[in-house]
Amino acid sequence: MNRDDELRTVVSTLRSRRGPWGAVLTGDAGVGKTTLARAAVGAFAGERRWAAGTESARAVPLGAFAHLVGVSSPMDAASVLRAAREHLVADSADIVIGVDDAHLLDRLSATFVHQLAVNRIAPLVVTVRTGEPVPDAITALWKDNLLTRVELPPFTRAEAVSLVETVLGGPLEESSANRIFVMSEGNPLFLRHVVEGALEAGTLREVAGVWQLRGETVISPHLSTLIESRIDHLDPELRHVLELLAFQEPLSLEVLSKLSAPETVEAAENAGLVRVRRRDDSGLTVKLAHPLYGEVVRAGTGILAARRLRAGCAVRWRVRSRIIRLHT
Structure with a gap:
């Protein structure tokens, strides 16, 4: 544990x-x-x-x-x-x-x-x-x-890698350890399912005594169900924020607040669904609280809906870029 x-x-x-x-x-x-x-x-x-x-x-x-x-x-x-x-x-x-x-x-x-x-x-x-x-x-x-x-915070990278190596019975390749930690962000439950999904898919294999992760991210059905169970209970407005970020993160807070109501973005942050960070002099940016949220949202979004979400973000971004150029 x-x-x-x-x-x-x-x-x-x-x-x-x-x-x-x-x-x-x-x-x-x-x-x-x-x-x-x-x-x-x-x-x-x-x-x-x-x-x-x-x-x-x-x-x-x-x-x-x-x-x-x-x-x-x-x-x-x-x-x-x-x-x-x-x-x-x-x-x-x-x-x-x-x-x-x-x-x-x-x-x-x-x-x-x-x-x-x-x-x-x-x-x-x-x-x-x-x-x-x-x-x-x-x-x-x-x-x-x-x-x-x-x-209870998530595991640190060292704790997560140590746990995975104990389960696998051997060392993890450095780049593979980085990928697994980034995907799970140290969440023990997500970590377990990321590793189990990769083992079942054959993308996590032992080569010359070292475990290596290759190929695309594999989300096990159980992990997908766990994440979907949380997302499915969200208000449509909150889910829309996740959908926008799933296809175009990170977004500036300014752009996201044009695509969704500012109070909805704030509610998403309070619910632990998104993270707001300051990036140099470009103001505040918003991204999903966990990368696996994006994987699950994208997997459950149709082709036409995905095109619409990407297009909406792109239009707002071009408008913002023009405004910035006009004032410089």
């Missing part, structure tokens, strides 16, 4: 009787939050409980905990939370509770998690995806110092 330091930090919070009693793991999709949370919960000596937020359960009050608490009769919210708390700890006073994808919790479930932390009913390990709207009751867990926030 290559998260030994973070695992020790989380486990230590579960054993602490003073200060934050547990942790909130935050990070992008695929960085290993769930894996780390399950490892930490599994290291706990007592009883373990696990709940997860989902889009479907979000529509049901306390839906994420329905399998753990036996509340069925009609009650007011306060009575429901009290009965749920009592039912959860009825079998054992020594339990740990894991809550995955807490950003997807319904309001009552989020309040329930917050109450468990406030009343120190049990230590908690909670995961939250960066860039997603999060219930106030969940953000209060780390803002009010009820739980320790542990940010």
